Amino acid sequence: MSVFSKIKEAFVKSEDKDKYLSGLDRSKKSFGDRMRALSNNFHGIDDDLLEQIMVILLESDVGIHTAQKIVDAFESNGKHVKDYDSMLDYLISILYDFYDESSDEPIKINEEGPTVILMVGVNGSGKTTTSAKLIQYYKEQGKKVAVAAADTFRAGAIDQIDTWANRLGVPCIKGKMNQDPSSVLVDACRYAKENDVDILICDTAGRLQNKTNLMNELSKMHRVVQREIEGAPQEVWLVLDATTGQNGISQAKVFLEATDVTGIVLTKMDGTAKGGVVLAIRDLLHLPVRFLGLGEKPADLRPFDINAFLMGITKGIEE
Numbered sequence: 084m085s086v087f088s089k090i091k092e093a094f095v096k097s098e099d100k101d102k103y104l105s106g107l108d109r110s111k112k113s114f115g116d117r118m119r120a121l122s123n124n125f126h127g128i129d130d131d132l133l134e135q136i137m138v139i140l141l142e143s144d145v146g147i148h149t150a151q152k153i154v155d156a157f158e159s160n161g162k163h164v165k166d167y168d169s170m171l172d173y174l175i176s177i178l179y180d181f182y183d184e185s186s187d188e189p190i191k192i193n194e195e196g197p198t199v200i201l202m203v204g205v206n207g208s209g210k211t212t213t214s215a216k217l218i219q220y221y222k223e224q225g226k227k228v229a230v231a232a233a234d235t236f237r238a239g240a241i242d243q244i245d246t247w248a249n250r251l252g253v254p255c256i257k258g259k260m261n262q263d264p265s266s267v268l269v270d271a272c273r274y275a276k277e278n279d280v281d282i283l284i285c286d287t288a289g290r291l292q293n294k295t296n297l298m299n300e301l302s303k304m305h306r307v308v309q310r311e312i313e314g315a316p317q318e319v320w321l322v323l324d325a326t327t328g329q330n331g332i333s334q335a336k337v338f339l340e341a342t343d344v345t346g347i348v349l350t351k352m353d354g355t356a357k358g359g360v361v362l363a364i365r366d367l368l369h370l371p372v373r374f375l376g377l378g379e380k381p382a383d384l385r386p387f388d389i390n391a392f393l394m395g396i397t398k399g400i401e402e
């Protein structure tokens with residue numbers, strides 16, 4: 084079976100396919116629909132086609148460095164491609180190989196006690212909303228969930244997550260405005276241990292004042308959580324706003340230098356045509372994309388699925 088057939092088969096079986104299709108509609112317009120337009124004038128893989136694919140990738144926010152690598156891979160192995168349809172199948176399989184999910188570790192779960200997930204990222208990236216979405220996601224999996232409101236910096240952040248926690252029926256461990264976020268995390272870890280919580284989601288502050296302060300704050304959070312629960316934090320997820328595209332990647336690099344990030348959550352994918360940023364993130368940050376935010380409601384989060392993503396951004400091709 085060809086790579087493309089496998090992608091398509093996995094997509095058809097996916098429970099999340101409708102959500103991916105609706106959430107990625109804008110990216111489909113910038114990528115899939117524009118690829119489809121190339122069928123009118125297809126003469127095989129020539130310089131003109133390569134240039135057009137390059138432009139479409141750039142306009143989907145894949146970024147020049149990553150787009151060049153993809154076009155090079157496409158060109159060097161594409162001798163067998165004779166018609167437009169097989170060219171598209173082949174391009175999708177190149178993107179699939181490029182993402183290379185086989186190198187990803189599964190999400191770490193602590194079997195002995197609470198699994199601690201630290202949410203980091205700049206203010207406004209969607210951290211608090213994503214924390215709420217994760218509460219719902221893990222609750223639906225039958226897990227006992229609690230949340231720590233450790234963003235003690237932004238006015239309103241504590242109330243925002245507290246309100247979500249109440250609505251979703253999970254405990255919220257919170258501090259006061261301007262309290263040291265690490266002290267909130269200590270209380271939350273102790274609560275989680277005493278109450279047999281499976282998943283503790285920690286909404287932290289997104290201050291990007293300067294790298295040294297950010298590093299100090301994040302390493303302190305790591306330290307205190309580690310002291311309370313062995314092996315914690317099991318996951319540190321950097322929340323990035325997809326609508327900021329390549330700028331988000333520069334921001335991400337500052338966080339990566341400051342702490343051990345284990346995965347990316349890409350929010351607001353429904354609000355952007357820049358879905359190609361997934362490929363740039365993978366190429367430049369070498370981290371797994373763990374979840375996609377495909378809307379504002381708690382139910383609008385989906386585990387990242389490369390098959391569904393690729394079919395979501397190219398579905399227009401099929402119609």
Ligand SMILES: Nc1nc2c(ncn2[C@@H]2O[C@H](COP(=O)(O)OP(=O)(O)OP(=O)(O)O)[C@@H](O)[C@H]2O)c(=O)[nH]1
Pocket residue numbers: 204205206207208209210211212213234237240288289350351352353354375376377378379383
């Ligand atoms: N359309 C859409 N909007 C989203 C998504 N995720 C978050 N938002 C919106 O983005 C805005 C910012 O989200 P917040 O969760 O408050 O951002 P934050 O990073 O927690 O911000 P701070 O609390 O300031 O750190 C809100 O209006 C959210 O509703 C998403 O996946 N899709």
